[in-house]
Amino acid sequence: MQKLKATLIISIFFVSTFGLGIAMAVPNLVEDPTIQVGGPPCSLFGTCDSGTTYPWEDSDPETPWGIERVFNGNYYGDQYTTAVQVAILDTGIDLDHPDLAPNIAWAVDATGGNSADDKNGHGTHVAGTIGAIRDNNGVVGMYANVQIYAIKVLGNGGSGSWDDLITGLDLAMRGPDGVVGTADDADVVSMSLGASSDPGQAVHDKIIELYNAGITLVAAAGNDGDGDPSTTEMGYPAAYPEVIAVAATDKDDSLASFSNSGDYIDFAAPGKNIYSTYKGGGYDTLSGTSMATPHVSGLVALYLAMGGTRDPAAVYDWLKANALDLGPAGHDTGYGWGLIQAP
Ligand SMILES: [Ca+2]
Numbered sequence: 146m147q148k149l150k151a152t153l154i155i156s157i158f159f160v161s162t163f164g165l166g167i168a169m170a171v172p173n174l175v176e177d178p179t180i181q182v183g184g185p186p187c188s189l190f191g192t193c194d195s196g197t198t199y200p201w202e203d204s205d206p207e208t209p210w211g212i213e214r215v216f217n218g219n220y221y222g223d224q225y226t227t228a229v230q231v232a233i234l235d236t237g238i239d240l241d242h243p244d245l246a247p248n249i250a251w252a253v254d255a256t257g258g259n260s261a262d263d264k265n266g267h268g269t270h271v272a273g274t275i276g277a278i279r280d281n282n283g284v285v286g287m288y289a290n291v292q293i294y295a296i297k298v299l300g301n302g303g304s305g306s307w308d309d310l311i312t313g314l315d316l317a318m319r320g321p322d323g324v325v326g327t328a329d330d331a332d333v334v335s336m337s338l339g340a341s342s343d344p345g346q347a348v349h350d351k352i353i354e355l356y357n358a359g360i361t362l363v364a365a366a367g368n369d370g371d372g373d374p375s376t377t378e379m380g381y382p383a384a385y386p387e388v389i390a391v392a393a394t395d396k397d398d399s400l401a402s403f404s405n406s407g408d409y410i411d412f413a414a415p416g417k418n419i420y421s422t423y424k425g426g427g428y429d430t431l432s433g434t435s436m437a438t439p440h441v442s443g444l445v446a447l448y449l450a451m452g453g454t455r456d457p458a459a460v461y462d463w464l465k466a467n468a469l470d471l472g473p474a475g476h477d478t479g480y481g482w483g484l485i486q487a488p
Pocket residue numbers: 207244277278279280281282283284285
């Protein structure tokens with residue numbers, strides 16, 4: 146495998162929100178994710194965006210608004226215990242976080258270091274949305290009993306190399322035993338990362354290899370949006386046909402202005418003012434297609450836990466059949482097939 150890792154060409158996809166909710170798109174590298182100003186968590190105050198109380202909001206303080214939206218106020222992501230492995234390819238995860246640690250089944254560093262512990266916060270935030278535990282504390286994830294693989298492919302600054310992503314994808318495909326086709330292979334790969342240009346055949350070939358191994362790949366569309374769904378902003382690996390490309394919505398089901406658009410968008414999920422776990426055992430509120438993506442990855446894990454078919458095409462059909470069509474009827478360049486829903 147090639148190991149030319151001088152250039153930093155992939156990065157996390159989240160935007161910084163300052164004070165009054167003005168989202169500033171940060172293409173590619175975000176220098177300092179700690180500048181995020183969260184304010185009160187939307188999960189605890191139903192008035193975060195517009196002052197409206199929504200019919201899908203529930204009274205459970207552990208479910209952030211995005212999860213309430215996907216479940217329509219009827220959260221059941223803690224009702225299954227089937228072993229499903231979700232590989233989170235990101236900046237690592239806070240391995241000691243009390244809301245995550247019980248669900249972390251494997252942690253590995255694909256960047257050449259020796260620790261998948263998250264010094265950035267981004268990967269920890271993604272992990273909480275997918276699978277924070279149900280303990281009546283902090284937050285709870287889309288599938289509260291998921292088995293998380295923390296695969297660090299990005300550096301502490303939030304960027305990394307495509308070669309390390311390929312390494313991370315290979316690790317996910319094989320699982321801890323190093324062998325493809327065994328029970329510990331990842332079932333889902335969640336990638337809240339990418340870049341605006343196509344990295345080329347080596348990355349795509351690895352993506353295809355995982356797809357053909359039955360692994361569902363989910364990726365953030367990107368945050369280069371111009372607020373106009375009719376214009377196209379590309380994001381890779383999301384734009385590959387084998388990858389589910391995720392756009393971001395707010396509490397009103399409106400597309401986030403930063404959300405990339407184009408024919409390649411598959412689904413939309415909550416991605417604005419999302420409260421979740423953060424580094425140092427903490428919590429924070431972040432925005433981005435990075436935050437939308439784990440809602441989809443977690444829902445896919447729950448679908449598999451409920452007995453769904455471990456096949457990316459079957460997963461896609463199920464997501465599509467249950468999605469809430471928004472915007473122009475049918476598939477559109479902003480929402481894809483619509484807002485994901487847990488039926
Ligand atoms: Ca919790």
